[in-house]
Amino acid sequence: MARDAWIGLSTRIFVAACTACAALATGTACAATISAVDDAGETVTLAAPAQRVISLSPHATELIYAAGGGAKLVGAVAYSDYPPQAQSVPRVGDNRAFDLERIAALKPDLIVVWRHGNAQQQIDRLRELHIPLFFSEPHRLDDVATSLTRLGALLGTQKTAAQAALAYRRTIAQLRTRYSLRAPVKVFYEVWDRPLMTINGEHMISDVIALCGGRNVFAALRPLVPTLSTEAVLAANPDAIITASQGATAPDQPLPALAHWRAWPQVQAVARGNLFSIDGDLLTRPGPRIAQGAAQLCEDLDRARSRDASTAN
Template identity: 75%
Template structure:
């Protein structure tokens, strides 16, 4: 083998080694491996909570598109829109030439996700189920974006905020909570939803945690039988300011219900409590304060 040939082979091997080291692989929330040959430079978000995660992870300058209601931070409002959680604009997505698409599995139609797969663009499925998953998502997205320094810092701040709330409230006397998603029909959330995790963080107990599915329909009689000490719902946030608030006041027709008797009917900004993104720490703080208020309103001798 001649010296020039040996040199060429050596160079090729070095290049291959560098490329191998540059490849980035993380596991998304479905358990699938997502591999990029280099940090993503053109990213599309297909859910508002994903948009928040990407910005928090340091990817704001890399974003080229997002779905409707991606309104936080303020810069996200200027991103080109590629549809919403019901219908995606596939032609617009193709035209934006993404090198990474971050998807909300349960919020985006399966048929359209199948079409997206045909583009052969790497997709990361974001589906945080627990409070701690938000920090994990930040770290993974930071790896894919090449912004680990900012992402890791954001994850550390979020973990600190959650740990502070957990230390202060998780061991407080339990409060039975009915989380009302909607009133007609009457809907709630079971123990697999992140909001149930928030309730537990605050020392609360989701009275319908054992029901299925994730968003079960319940009867008024079931709520009366559970007799929650607090009833909580999401108020319209900046995302959907014109969405009507589930009518908590209707529960006043049952004055013997503990939540009504103690005036523990609470509404929290939906943008803070519903999105599995860093701002859920703010929603959790408000819920913890509300449940602490409920404790303070207990009648003498009440548990």
């Protein structure tokens, strides 16, 4: 290449680089992008932090608010009721049936999808809108903090998200230190009674049970939420039976959801009065408030330990 031509090319490259640097310095549009890996293992890339976000799961709504992106939420599904301000966000259907026209009209630049909770056919139609999708489905307690930081990156709220993740991790670590090495308690977690359903060891609630020093008596079953017989529960003879309720239940009040187990007083959990119900929103939604549900479950299992000791004496 001739010397003059080389100098000309070098000059143009230098000017272009300076222009890009200036754009970055002044906050104007530039070619930089942001990305995060979602719970489907896919990399979600945006040209700039999301400004108009739609949540298609109540737990995702909680994660978005906790990560600092609540003001950017322009649509959410039914039952997105926490924090309280989420109740005023326009609805775009529920987890099974989306209003696709409404979603498109809201012009989102990011949609947070519940990976296995939203119907696949609906997800396929969402893809046709060519709007970035972030699949959210935390499986383990530690995944909640990871979800916060990843969403914070896409929302441009990294500082708030990092603080929320740190606070969550601290709470979980404190509970683990306090309870995980205490005397083990055999736990049966009842998801539903007709048919009788529970959770296996891969479920986040099983993580919570272990955090509290409990042992999920059906951890080895398959699938994630297996169906089982009453006889299987009787054979497992759990020390405590736990379920989720629509609202918090005082520990010593009658529990209608578990009343059917009183027909089998030979079960340790029944004999010792270890039938516990915890607010489902704090235990079944894989968001930051699961730390509150975990604290309640740990207290219940400690109560079961004390009753065990008093029985032994």
